[in-house]
Amino acid sequence: MATVELLRDDEGPAVTGPGVVRAGWGGSLLGVVHADPDAAPTTGDRVRLCFWPDGRVTVEAVEPRRTVLIRADADGSARRQTLAANVDVVAVVEGLLPEPDRNRIARLLALARASGAEPVVVLTKADLEPEAARIATELEADCGCPVLPVSSSLGHGLEPVRALFAGGHTVALLGPSGAGKSSLVNALTGATVMRVNALRRDGKGRHTTVTRELHPVAGGHVIDGPGLRSVGINSAAGLDDTFADITRLAAACRFADCGHAVEPGCAVIAAIGTGELLPSRLDSFRRLVAEGFRQELRRDARLRHDEVRRRRVLHKSLRRAGQAPPERGYW
Ligand SMILES: Nc1nc2c(ncn2[C@@H]2O[C@H](COP(=O)(O)OP(=O)(O)OP(=O)(O)O)[C@@H](O)[C@H]2O)c(=O)[nH]1
Numbered sequence: 645m646a647t648v649e650l651l652r653d654d655e656g657p658a659v660t661g662p663g664v665v666r667a668g669w670g671g672s673l674l675g676v677v678h679a680d681p682d683a684a685p686t687t688g689d690r691v692r693l694c695f696w697p698d699g700r701v702t703v704e705a706v707e708p709r710r711t712v713l714i715r716a717d718a719d720g721s722a723r724r725q726t727l728a729a730n731v732d733v734v735a736v737v738e739g740l741l742p743e744p745d746r747n748r749i750a751r752l753l754a755l756a757r758a759s760g761a762e763p764v765v766v767l768t769k770a771d772l773e774p775e776a777a778r779i780a781t782e783l784e785a786d787c788g789c790p791v792l793p794v795s796s797s798l799g800h801g802l803e804p805v806r807a808l809f810a811g812g813h814t815v816a817l818l819g820p821s822g823a824g825k826s827s828l829v830n831a832l833t834g835a836t837v838m839r840v841n842a843l844r845r846d847g848k849g850r851h852t853t854v855t856r857e858l859h860p861v862a863g864g865h866v867i868d869g870p871g872l873r874s875v876g877i878n879s880a881a882g883l884d885d886t887f888a889d890i891t892r893l894a895a896a897c898r899f900a901d902c903g904h905a906v907e908p909g910c911a912v913i914a915a916i917g918t919g920e921l922l923p924s925r926l927d928s929f930r931r932l933v934a935e936g937f938r939q940e941l942r943r944d945a946r947l948r949h950d951e952v953r954r955r956r957v958l959h960k961s962l963r964r965a966g967q968a969p970p971e972r973g974y975w
């Protein structure tokens with residue numbers, strides 16, 4: 645058996661080591677994956693191979709993962725997809741033109757944080773936005789992590805991005821199609837590693853990257869994800885840091901499990917009243933929490949049971965106070 649790194653999983657596993665090896669799934673792995681689909685080998689996994697006397701190669705086991713990036717389908721189903729494993733840094737990539745989508749950044753950052761990897765935001769196409777530096781500084785406060793403006797075309801701002809790979813780190817790029825992920829990889833490596841599509845008039849690229857592969861970059865590796873048009877989040881985990889302002893305010897809510905919707909003594913709602921917090925920010929937070937929570941409920945019967953009880957108690961106390969219960973499905 646040999647332990648190797650999985651390079652791509654789209655046409656069957658291929659691995660690093662002495663050249664590329666094509667391998668099928670072994671019997672023991674099939675059993676494990678049947679019981680837990682998340683255990684299927686993915687990009688960045690280290691796997692144990694068996695070389696058979698007849699020349700076949702099979703993946704028999706996946707080594708324990710340090711981090712794992714999982715995406716839930718945004719259609720609200722319980723389907724999940726393991727995007728990559730053993731990633732050290734998740735870079736959320738968003739273009740400065742058209743204007744960066746803050747909701748999408750928050751959503752992808754939550755996914756990044758839930759993976760266990762270090763989050764960072766890369767704002768591309770800085771050459772098209774004269775206010776790039778100011779926007780980055782502003783976003784940094786919102787995101788609670790470094791925000792790096794870069795221009796892949798001019799080669800500006802690349803050093804801090806290159807530094808993410810130091811020590812042989814693996815960096816995963818997460819962002820919508822057209823955000824400039826492939827151009828960034830090419831700028832970092834100084835070579836055409838990824839195919840880049842022509843820019844459309846509206847500043848969006850077309851969907852070009854279809855596989856997730858590990859490419860050597862600056863002493864580490866990059867995984868350029870497929871254009872994630874709609875990334876669902878898996879759980880409410882990972883949101884606290886992205887919405888550090890709300891988390892800080894929520895510490896003063898009367899109830900520890902406050903939903904910041906209709907609860908009495910809610911410090912978050914109070915902050916909207918005083919103008920300290922924008923309603924749109926709370927809205928985006930609550931949508932993401934609700935989405936992640938729905939995914940968790942789908943997976944966990946015990947949690948479902950507790951949630952039904954929690955709502956019953958809340959509704960009762962609201963009725964007693966003469967207030968209407970909140971609309972269904974939003975919180
Ligand atoms: N002006 C400018 N254009 C850029 C920059 N980076 C990327 N672009 C353009 O934006 C478009 C999309 O870039 P890609 O690198 O293909 O985007 P992507 O995120 O890899 O897209 P997918 O492969 O579909 O996921 C291309 O036309 C690039 O030339 C930049 O720094 N400045």
Ligand SMILES: [Zn+2]
Pocket residue numbers: 894897898902903904905907909910911912913
């Ligand atoms: Zn509250």
